[in-house]
Amino acid sequence: MKYLLLGLAALPTLILAQPSPNGPAALRDLALRDNTAWEIVEGLTTEVGPRLAGTVAEAHARDWAVARLKALGFQNVRVDPFEIDGWERGTERAEIVAPFPQPLILTALGGSGATPADGITRDVVGFGSLAELEAAAPGAVRDKIVFVWHRMGPTQDASSYVAFGPIRQKAPSIAARKGAAAIVIRSVGTGNHRLPHAGATFWAEKQEPIPAAALSVPDAEQLERILAKGQPVRLKLVLTPRFTGKRPSGNVIAEILGRDPNAGIVLVSGHLDSWDLGTGAIDDGAGIAIMTAAARIVASAGQPLRTIRVVWFGTEETGSQGGDDYFRRHRDEKHVMAAESDFGSDRPWKFETRFADSADPVIPQLAALLQPLGITQGLNDSLGSSDVRPLANNGTPILSVRQDGMRYFDIHHTADDTLDKVDSTQLRQNVAAWTALLAVAANDANWPENGVIQSKTIAK
Amino acid sequence: MKYLLLGLAALPTLILAQPSPNGPAALRDLALRDNTAWEIVEGLTTEVGPRLAGTVAEAHARDWAVARLKALGFQNVRVDPFEIDGWERGTERAEIVAPFPQPLILTALGGSGATPADGITRDVVGFGSLAELEAAAPGAVRDKIVFVWHRMGPTQDASSYVAFGPIRQKAPSIAARKGAAAIVIRSVGTGNHRLPHAGATFWAEKQEPIPAAALSVPDAEQLERILAKGQPVRLKLVLTPRFTGKRPSGNVIAEILGRDPNAGIVLVSGHLDSWDLGTGAIDDGAGIAIMTAAARIVASAGQPLRTIRVVWFGTEETGSQGGDDYFRRHRDEKHVMAAESDFGSDRPWKFETRFADSADPVIPQLAALLQPLGITQGLNDSLGSSDVRPLANNGTPILSVRQDGMRYFDIHHTADDTLDKVDSTQLRQNVAAWTALLAVAANDANWPENGVIQSKTIAK
Numbered sequence: 001m002k003y004l005l006l007g008l009a010a011l012p013t014l015i016l017a018q019p020s021p022n023g024p025a026a027l028r029d030l031a032l033r034d035n036t037a038w039e040i041v042e043g044l045t046t047e048v049g050p051r052l053a054g055t056v057a058e059a060h061a062r063d064w065a066v067a068r069l070k071a072l073g074f075q076n077v078r079v080d081p082f083e084i085d086g087w088e089r090g091t092e093r094a095e096i097v098a099p100f101p102q103p104l105i106l107t108a109l110g111g112s113g114a115t116p117a118d119g120i121t122r123d124v125v126g127f128g129s130l131a132e133l134e135a136a137a138p139g140a141v142r143d144k145i146v147f148v149w150h151r152m153g154p155t156q157d158a159s160s161y162v163a164f165g166p167i168r169q170k171a172p173s174i175a176a177r178k179g180a181a182a183i184v185i186r187s188v189g190t191g192n193h194r195l196p197h198a199g200a201t202f203w204a205e206k207q208e209p210i211p212a213a214a215l216s217v218p219d220a221e222q223l224e225r226i227l228a229k230g231q232p233v234r235l236k237l238v239l240t241p242r243f244t245g246k247r248p249s250g251n252v253i254a255e256i257l258g259r260d261p262n263a264g265i266v267l268v269s270g271h272l273d274s275w276d277l278g279t280g281a282i283d284d285g286a287g288i289a290i291m292t293a294a295a296r297i298v299a300s301a302g303q304p305l306r307t308i309r310v311v312w313f314g315t316e317e318t319g320s321q322g323g324d325d326y327f328r329r330h331r332d333e334k335h336v337m338a339a340e341s342d343f344g345s346d347r348p349w350k351f352e353t354r355f356a357d358s359a360d361p362v363i364p365q366l367a368a369l370l371q372p373l374g375i376t377q378g379l380n381d382s383l384g385s386s387d388v389r390p391l392a393n394n395g396t397p398i399l400s401v402r403q404d405g406m407r408y409f410d411i412h413h414t415a416d417d418t419l420d421k422v423d424s425t426q427l428r429q430n431v432a433a434w435t436a437l438l439a440v441a442a443n444d445a446n447w448p449e450n451g452v453i454q455s456k457t458i459a460k
Numbered sequence: 461m462k463y464l465l466l467g468l469a470a471l472p473t474l475i476l477a478q479p480s481p482n483g484p485a486a487l488r489d490l491a492l493r494d495n496t497a498w499e500i501v502e503g504l505t506t507e508v509g510p511r512l513a514g515t516v517a518e519a520h521a522r523d524w525a526v527a528r529l530k531a532l533g534f535q536n537v538r539v540d541p542f543e544i545d546g547w548e549r550g551t552e553r554a555e556i557v558a559p560f561p562q563p564l565i566l567t568a569l570g571g572s573g574a575t576p577a578d579g580i581t582r583d584v585v586g587f588g589s590l591a592e593l594e595a596a597a598p599g600a601v602r603d604k605i606v607f608v609w610h611r612m613g614p615t616q617d618a619s620s621y622v623a624f625g626p627i628r629q630k631a632p633s634i635a636a637r638k639g640a641a642a643i644v645i646r647s648v649g650t651g652n653h654r655l656p657h658a659g660a661t662f663w664a665e666k667q668e669p670i671p672a673a674a675l676s677v678p679d680a681e682q683l684e685r686i687l688a689k690g691q692p693v694r695l696k697l698v699l700t701p702r703f704t705g706k707r708p709s710g711n712v713i714a715e716i717l718g719r720d721p722n723a724g725i726v727l728v729s730g731h732l733d734s735w736d737l738g739t740g741a742i743d744d745g746a747g748i749a750i751m752t753a754a755a756r757i758v759a760s761a762g763q764p765l766r767t768i769r770v771v772w773f774g775t776e777e778t779g780s781q782g783g784d785d786y787f788r789r790h791r792d793e794k795h796v797m798a799a800e801s802d803f804g805s806d807r808p809w810k811f812e813t814r815f816a817d818s819a820d821p822v823i824p825q826l827a828a829l830l831q832p833l834g835i836t837q838g839l840n841d842s843l844g845s846s847d848v849r850p851l852a853n854n855g856t857p858i859l860s861v862r863q864d865g866m867r868y869f870d871i872h873h874t875a876d877d878t879l880d881k882v883d884s885t886q887l888r889q890n891v892a893a894w895t896a897l898l899a900v901a902a903n904d905a906n907w908p909e910n911g912v913i914q915s916k917t918i919a920k
Contacts, residue, residue: 046685049562057562102509102517102739105875193653194738194875218878222739225506225879278654279562279682415565415654418678419685 022301024369024439031297031432036072038424040289041345043068045279045419052276053315054086054247061272065252065312072296074254074310082325084315086247087111089276090240092213094184096223097121099231104223106184106213107277108241109168110200110318113209115182119238120145120211122181126227130167133174142179145235146171149186149224158343158405164188172201172212182211182237186220191410194218198275198413200318211239249273249314251322254292256299258307258442264336264449266441267309267396268295268434269387271316271342278417282408286345286422286430288312294434304442306336313387316342323387327394335396336449337441340385341434344411345427346404348375351437352382354398356450362440366399369436373429378402395453399441401433482761484829484899491757491892496532498884500749501805503528505739505879512736513775514546514707521732525712525772532756534714534770542785544775546707547571549736550700552673554644556683557581559691564683566644566673567737568701569628570660570778573669575642579698580605580671582641586687590627593634602639605695606631609646609684618803618865624648632661632672642671642697646680651870654678658735658873660778671699709733709774711782714752716759718767718902724796724909726901727769727856728755728894729847731776731802738877742868746805746882746890748772754894764902766796773847776802783847787854795856796909797901800845801894804871805887806864808835811897812842814858816910822900826859829896833889838862855913859901861893 020026044064051061062079069077087110094104125140126147127133133141133148148171152164168188175183187197194216201212215223227233252272258265270287274280295308313322351370353363358380367377382400384392392398404426411417441447480486504524511521522539529537547570554564585600586607587593593601593608608631612624628648635643647657654676661672675683687693712732718725730747734740755768773782811830813823818840827837842860844852852858864886871877901907 042685046682046689047560049560049682060561100507100509101520192880193655194878195654218876218880221880222506222509222878225502229506416678418654418682420652420678420681 024436027297027301027439028369028432028436031294031435032428034293034297034428034431036296037289037293037427037431040068040292041281041285041422042419044285045281049279050276051272051274051280052088053273053318054084054244054249055088058249058273058314062250062252062314065272069252069254072292075257076253076255079250079252080325080329081248081250082321083246084249084318084321086244087318088242088244090114090242091238093238095236096226097234097236099233100226104215104219105194105196106215106219107196107198108239109172109212109214110198111203111209112201112212112239112241114240114242115211115237117240119236120181121234121236124227124233124235126224130171133171136178138178141175143181145237146175146180146183147223148183149220152188152190154190154406154409156405157402161188161409168199168214169202172210173203173207176203176207176210180210184213184215187214187217189217189409189412189414191414192217193416195414195416198277211237213239249321251314251326252312254310256295256304256308258304260305263306264334265307265309266337266438267311267335267339267388268438269311269313269340271322271387272312273315273317275317275413277413277415279419281417281419281422282344283412283417284316284342286427287341290341290345290427290430290434293431294438297435298439298442305445306442308438308442316387320386323390326387327390331394335391336447337399338384338388338391338396339399340388341401341430342385343403343405344408345422345430346407347426348373348401348403348430348433350376350378350402351433352378352400352402353380354382354392354451355380355448356452357448360448362444362447366437366440369440370433373433375401375433392451393454395451397448397451399437401430403430484896487757487761487899488829488892488896491754491895492888494753494757494888494891496756497749497753497887497891500528500752501741501745501882502879504745505741509739510736511732511734511740512548513733513778514544514704514709515548518709518733518774522710522712522774525732529712529714532752535717536713536715539710539712540785540789541708541710542781543706544709544778544781546704547778548702548704550574550702551698553698555696556686557694557696559693560686564675564679565654565656566675566679567656567658568699569632569672569674570658571663571669572661572672572699572701574700574702575671575697577700579696580641581694581696584687584693584695586684590631593631596638598638601635603641605697606635606640606643607683608643609680612648612650614650614866614869616865617862621648621869628659628674629662632670633663633667636663636667636670640670644673644675647674647677649677649869649872649874651874651876652677653876655874655876658737671697673699709781711774711786712772714770716755716764716768718764720765723766724794725767725769726797726898727771727795727799727848728898729771729773729800731782731847732772733775733777735777735873737873737875739879741877741879741882742804743872743877744776744802746887747801750801750805750887750890750894753891754898757895758899758902765905766902768898768902776847780846783850786847787850791854795851796907797859798844798848798851798856799859800848801861801890802845803863803865804868805882805890806867807886808833808861808863808890808893810836810838810862811893812838812860812862813840814842814852814911815840815908816912817908820908822904822907826897826900829900830893833893835861835893852911853914855911857908857911859897861890863890
């Protein structure tokens with residue numbers, strides 16, 4: 001009897017363990033053989049290429065996106081337009097004038113001011129950290145070219161970017177406040193190639209931007225070595241970016257309509273804009289490709305309970321204006337999940353949530369689905385990626401999948417962000433993870449409706 | 461008795477196996493802890509940087525070289541001057557105009573012709589090999605921009621460079637003969653970074669150079685992908701290099717004088733000039749550093765029997781004019797060994813000779829000295845590197861040490877050829893190998909005086 005009872009009790013489990021052909025586990029495994037994501041990132045990077053926010057190229061990317069999303073069978077494909085303050089790169093050139101004349105390779109930071117067309121030549125003053133620059137007397141940097149170096153290394157979880165990112169984001173503003181003529185930083189990146197890393201810098205209110213650029217890592221090491229030899233170093237800098245005034249951007253939105261309009265929206269996203277140096281393959285062609293492919297695979301199993309909304313955000317790189325515009329327009333719609341994939345396409349290794357109840361029974365269900373992909377369960381404190389952070393702060397449940405970051409910052413924001421850097425096998429592992437998560441989020445009757453409302457906004 | 465006899469017979473061997481503190485084995489091991497080579501390549505790449513043949517930078521490098529070689533204690537430090545036909549890079553820019561507008565990254569090949577300052581725009585016609593281009597009817601390429609791609613991969617022994625190098629060296633001349641307006645090739649290199657590989661191309665006698673450039677590997681893959689989509693591709697090309705007329709170059713020569721002026725000269729070398737994009741760390745700062753450090757370590761053990769002559773050749777990259785000038789001036793001096801290190805500084809794995817007698821007993825002696833470094837014995841057919849080839853063809857005994865080439869062509873002739881690419885441990889392994897070889901060549905009374913005279917000159 002005892003054995004018989006156990007046998008009966010075990011029966012439902014055994015039945016559940018047989019994956020339904022349309023269930024999350026089956027769809028996950030189907031995704032490992034699906035080519036949709038590769039086709040999206042190949043098409044976008046080849047047929048559009050670089051697509052800086054606010055440029056004609058980004059507009060071209062929106063047209064491409066609308067056509068592709070319609071061709072993939074999505075519904076309600078449309079653009080939410082908005083305007084941004086445009087900025088575009090000009091000439092960029094640097095050379096050491098003394099003591100050892102030679103060119104250096106750099107790129108203007110997003111939002112950099114300009115030198116005159118024939119450049120400026122100044123003495124260089126170097127600092128080994130943001131704190132050293134912050135502590136410097138203004139007299140030490142006034143009318144000089146400030147140089148800030150660092151020792152960022154690769155980490156699996158992007159923590160070194162969190163640690164060193166402020167050098168790019170804040171050092172130019174600090175240098176300008178102290179009267180520097182210009183600033184060059186060691187790229188906030190980990191590659192040893194002569195490909196500088198672009199990226200936005202941020203000025204204080206009403207502050208006049210100074211010329212601000214990132215040297216490639218080998219060039220920064222060269223300048224550091226030359227400074228260490230003890231002779232005065234003079235640098236000539238030609239940087240002619242310009243602010244282009246109000247420019248159009250927009251979010252591209254596509255849906256799979258759910259059976260129950262009251263069941264809420266599950267939002268999956270990436271960003272369509274890229275820095276201008278590369279073709280935006282890992283940042284973030286891969287992200288939109290992963291999320292879009294996952295949505296399509298889930299839809300292939302039949303109409304979901306909830307509406308799946310795919311958003312390809314515009315203008316993430318220069319301050320997440322796309323995420324802000326989305327939140328402004330759509331905050332009152334019932335979002336029961338928001339997610340953005342914006343960390344390339346290397347191996348997924350951890351998933352995270354942010355649900356009101358960290359003991360929500362759906363979490364172990366998700367963990368079991370991702371376990372065969374080698375993805376472990378993380379904490380219930382994810383804020384999502386930058387474009388969905390306003391939704392996260394407003395109490396929308398969040399899902400995140402963390403990807404291996406060991407080579408991401410070799411490539412990120414450089415000319416090297418091209419299709420060949422996308423590993424199609426690892427790309428599909430990401431699609432598989434998101435397919436499983438989205439299949440549950442879009443269909444599970446017990447999906448949580450609440451995340452955690454932040455009383456205080458957490459910075460993107 | 462038998463055992464006793466064996467014991468006695470073994471005694472001399474045991475004594476020989478105790479290395480003399482000034483012998484080749486001891487010097488080899490000393491070299492594994494010596495920092496001279498690193499200091500040379502660090503100094504040259506930092507304090508001079510790029511040093512294109514015939515430029516002010518190359519002249520600056522000669523001054524630096526003379527000062528450094530004197531400071532290292534060499535004798536008879538001097539420059540053999542010669543003139544070359546100068547060529548310098550100008551603006552270089554490319555963009556796909558249709559069907560998918562976007563910039564491409566390229567660099568002019570050495571000897572490239574120029575476009576007008578505002579560029580040319582033409583249809584692109586693509587070929588997957590030199591043979592395909594060779595077979596094309598002139599009408600298929602006339603007034604078009606030819607594009608040649610390929611599938612070069614890394615090899616340990618540089619054999620893929622031998623296989624694909626002709627695309628750079630010859631395709632421009634072939635395209636020009638067929639009436640092409642310009643040519644772009646996939647870089648003859650193996651890296652997947654957006655750093656194109658420079659390098660010389662060669663025109664037929666009296667042929668007018670056309671604009672000729674190398675796309676970085678990812679850019680070449682992008683253009684190949686775009687062509688494969690089947691729409692006509694138009695490319696705009698701006699390339700404004702110029703021929704600068706007669707320019708000074710020179711070989712820097714330094715010596716350790718031997719005890720016996722009639723015992724001959726052993727010549728070790730590398731080349732001082734570099735392509736202009738990088739700082740010439742692996743090509744060939746490392747080579748001159750390795751050879752110079754080895755000579756200095758051998759000299760530290762006392763005056764050698766033979767004169768050791770260290771040559772830092774000028775103008776290797778654009779046609780080995782330095783090697784030719786050296787041969788013209790010095791061919792009648794008694795050279796009993798010539799060697800050039802010009803393949804970076806990665807792990808040495810094989811040594812080769814070219815002696816008149818391939819059974820010369822010195823060869824096993826060299827093999828035994830290199831065996832502890834993991835260097836195996838190669839054939840007796842080495843022609844040496846390009847600057848010593850005239851000596852090799854003229855019957856000077858040749859030594860070569862082959863280095864691991866798996867990453868050499870990721871870096872070679874690109875902006876990425878910088879100090880950080882030199883691995884100091886592997887650099888020292890090269891110094892150790894050359895120290896051992898040179899200690900024997902400079903001191904062994906039985907060193908062979910004859911190599912193999914080539915009746916027919918073998919191309920560099």
